Amino acid sequence: EVQLVESGGGLVQPGGSLRLSCAASGFTFSSYWMHWVRQAPGKGLVWVSRINSDGSSTSYADSVKGRFTISRDNAKNTLYLQMNSLRAEDTAVYYCARGRLALFDPWGQGTLVTVSS
Amino acid sequence: QSALTQPASVSGSPGQSITISCTGTSSDVGGYNYVSWYQQHPGKAPKLMIYDVSNRPSGVSNRFSGSKSGNTASLTISGLQAEDEADYYCSSYTSSSTSFGGGTKLTVL
Numbered sequence: 001e002v003q004l005v006e007s008g009g010g011l012v013q014p015g016g017s018l019r020l021s022c023a024a025s026g027f028t029f030s031s032y033w034m035h036w037v038r039q040a041p042g043k044g045l046v047w048v049s050r051i052n053s054d055g056s057s058t059s060y061a062d063s064v065k066g067r068f069t070i071s072r073d074n075a076k077n078t079l080y081l082q083m084n085s086l087r088a089e090d091t092a093v094y095y096c097a098r099g100r101l102a103l104f105d106p107w108g109q110g111t112l113v114t115v116s117s
Numbered sequence: 118q119s120a121l122t123q124p125a126s127v128s129g130s131p132g133q134s135i136t137i138s139c140t141g142t143s144s145d146v147g148g149y150n151y152v153s154w155y156q157q158h159p160g161k162a163p164k165l166m167i168y169d170v171s172n173r174p175s176g177v178s179n180r181f182s183g184s185k186s187g188n189t190a191s192l193t194i195s196g197l198q199a200e201d202e203a204d205y206y207c208s209s210y211t212s213s214s215t216s217f218g219g220g221t222k223l224t225v226l
Binding site for chain 1: 149151155164165169213214215216217219
């Protein structure tokens with residue numbers, strides 16, 4: 001069974017940092033692009049970042065560029081999102097998802113990041 | 118403000134058909150055949166229902182169908198069932214990124 005499990009969310013103060021992880025299983029992780037998508041409480045989905053299969057190419061939404069870094073460890077079947085200089089508006093459930101742009105399948109269950117003092 | 122425009126809500130009775138629209142521009146929906154639709158139940162992760170405008174992943178009911186005309190994509194659900202009540206989001210490829218619609222809440226009356 002294809003499965004994605006996020007972890008690392010929590011409460012952090014504005015300006016702080018957090019690293020999210022997404023453990024993949026049930027498929028050949030190193031063959032797929034991976035993404036992070038977030039959803040603020042009661043709001044819609046917003047694409048955050050993507051990384052290609054070998055980690056050599058990344059892209060980011062303008063709202064997180066320069067603050068967030070996506071990476072992966074294909075030996076550990078794990079995707080990461082390093083989030084620095086966090087702001088209140090970064091508060092959201094963060095989902096990892098497999099796939100190419102505009103095709104995300106499946107999604108993990110999400111991890112909640114709350115930025116507040 | 119979302120890049121793609123969806124109606125905030127739609128409703129229908131069991132057995133009826135409904136259509137949810139997703140309007141973009143020639144830079145996203147109109148420019149590529151890379152439109153997908155996701156279903157999200159409260160507190161759950163989104164689920165892919167349609168990809169590349171009109172393709173259904175394995176396991177998704179054939180009551181769900183997608184289409185596109187110009188800058189507007191559409192999701193049609195026929196034979197509405199109570200379990201279809203959820204939020205639905207469209208997404209489209211756009212210039213090395215992905216845009217989502219604001220979401221549509223489907224109520225089954």
